[in-house]
Amino acid sequence: METSEIRRRFLQYFEDRGHTVVPSAPLPASDPNLLFVPAGMVPFVPYFVGQQTPPFPRATSVQKCVRTLDIEEVGKTTRHGTFFQMNGNFSFGDYFKDQAVQYAWDLVTKPQSEGGYGFDESVLYASVYYEDDEAIDIWKRVAGLPDDRIVRLGMKDNFWSMGVPGPCGPCSEILIDRGPEFGAERDWEAGDRYLEFWNLVFMQNIRGEGPGKEGYPILGELPKKNIDTGLGLERVAYLLQGVDNMYEIDEVYPVIEKASELSGRKYGADPIDDVRFRVVADHVRSALMIIGDGVTPGNEQRGYVLRRLLRRAVRSMRLLGYEDPSLVELLPTSLEQMKKSYPELEADFGRISQIAYAEEEAFRRTLTAGTSIFDLAVKNVQSQGAAQLAGAQAFQLHDTYGFPIDLTVEMAAEQGLRVDTEGFKTLMTEQRERAKADARAKKAGHADTSGYRELREKGVTEFTGYQELSTDSQVRGLLRDGVVASAAEQGETVEVVLEKTPFYAESGGQIADEGLIVADGAKLQVLDVQRPVKGLIVHKVKVLEGVVQPGLDVHAQVDHEWRVSACQAHSGTHVIHAALRQVLGPNALQSGSYNKPGYLRLDFAWSSALDQATRSEIEEVANLAVRQDLPVSAQYMTLPEAREWGALALFGETYDEQVRVVEIGGPWSRELCGGTHVKHSSQVGALTVTSESSVGAGVRRLEAFVGMEALHHLGKERALVRLLSESLKARPEELPARIADLSERLRAAEKELEKVRAGQVLAAAAELASKPKDVFGVAYVGHRAPDGVNGGDLRKLALDVRGRMPADRPAVVAVLSVNDGKPAVVVALNDTAREWGLKAGDLVRIAAEQLGGRGGGKDDVAQGGGTDAAGVDGALAAVEHAIGQSVTG
Structure with missing residues (x-):
């Protein structure tokens, strides 16, 4: 049974039983503490913890998931993978244990001809929390399982919580006995013979503070009991397809087959190669899905994870012996399998492939540059008689050139060297800590959202800003440093939550509104507006006058000019995006944006720079749309309706079932958007594109001024042209x-x-050659050329002087110059000097050390440089001393 069919049957089964089919949330997690969605229940957490009222009593989904903690282990075992799919059925205070067990057992054992999975009941087992006698009774009654096929396990294995105080409860798992070839009988710990493939969580308790897995106190029962289940789609696939592991299922194995065809190596023939094949298969599929959900390669957070996956896949293909670009062959192979479940991948493959192929090309250039640096580092280590590459050098290769540490270790081993991996790990840890500290310092808000959640429990914040710029409201609560506060006085900066507000919270690339919140005796300046948790709008304010406290009646007033300019910029972004797609084609999709009054920038998928003619055409199409005074409207509809209607979604954004679609000129520009906009395109005003640049592999960025800022920019350019005209006549x-x-x-x-x-x-060559210095029988010319001589001319001088000296006497020429503050040195030897045992490469390295740098080359001529111009005289003296030491031995 194909994986896509297993998926379809699951959703159909639960939809037939009153469950609402909920589409998978995008892989980028909306929770600021997560990079990607790691489990099927994550999108439903607000319902389970009572932050939001679920819109349905029961739901089902197949959630895309990515786990990144074990990337280095992928391929080394057949259990580790990054991308996977979790089938789930959920009950929010509706049915509980009895019904959940009945549903699971029925679907698992129902014959395939009747829409089930057709597992043989005789090899199925159930595990339960050891104190959950109720679950044991249900398994006996519903499934007819005898005592010897029900195993009691402890809190570590069969009791679920989120690792923090909140909902928790016992679990029950369905396991399958795969036979004695996978392990000993009744060995529940090994995990290979008795394979768990469906976990049913009976969410019925509240836990307190304590360790994540076990040992925490159970404080009581939830007022409403919930069901959260997770069926591992890949696990069921390899069980039903008769293969041993997830790498051999229909959605993954074709990539291994293609990699084998390209490399000429066979999967299953060599354990080391098998690891590489599995890395390729897992990472190519994961990258396809992650790019599909809007992530682009980068050096931080999600972008860095994606970059690692792509580069590890490319590197593994090279280690398999395939040197040509590989993603152009592998990515379409993965698409053919995954589009059966996710047809949107095929529609978007132009953008996806463009980003992936550009990243591979960038990495291939990186490998070339990094390998040169690696070779130089190895030579230095070997010249010193050492056997270990320093952690700092490995970190530089990783941080500057994108070399994975395991690539450095493998390349070093080929040279007979070890790598100081502990030193590398220390530097990596220090870098991560700096990154975490930087992230905490940014505006993303407090990691601890408990204060916000406390205020959110009092109700959602009503946004009135689409209809009006001023609203009478009331202060619902205050926060100081993320903690709920009772009052704030003049001069303080705090966060304020209102019952309703006209202030737009920063999102979708649009910057937050500015303005004032006033009351009798109080005035607050709005500095920023954010949504730290769903449904809550928080105003960062400075108290200009008086005292503010909960319950205060206020008047919230958005700065009119600010909002008008913000609307121009946001609508201008949509216009530029539509113009891009009209000029470049449908693959030029937006991958991110930022707009504020008078300015916009738009990132889009494209692999090459735009020439001036193309930029001008995009600008002209955009301004024609403005001149045509196209109507701008917004409508609400379901997400499937919006997609069917052709509305474009911003990749990486999470949308509710009801979405807002903004149109400019009907289908010409139709996008999902929660931002504020003008009423007609003419209100955008002038648009002028100011720059176009690269912001990463396969991603370009356009920047533009809008409205009055565009006119000011054009005015400055006109003044500059006038000045140049006058100067050049x-x-x-x-x-x-x-x-x-x-x-x-x-x-x-x-x-x-x-x-x-x-x-x-x-x-000066003839004169220098006629007056060499005798160094123990060697004719030595050490000369400092005038400053500003480049390396090429310095080399010509050294070779010219050497050529004028007698061939029957050993001769060494060392010439130096300082160019732009940086010294360079060239050493040239004749054949007789080399017969005496002298080498230009050795001498130039000695000179370069005095210059604070390095050098190298052949035995007859070598070149080097450094950063310390004060060491020039010392460098010439060091070469002379080294000659004397060498010939006197």
């Missing part, structure tokens, strides 16, 4: 030709100057 239309002519003349003059300077340098 040319009309504006003649400026490009005049500037090109001046540039050409300047380049010609620089070339002539270079020739003169080179001639002067080389003119």
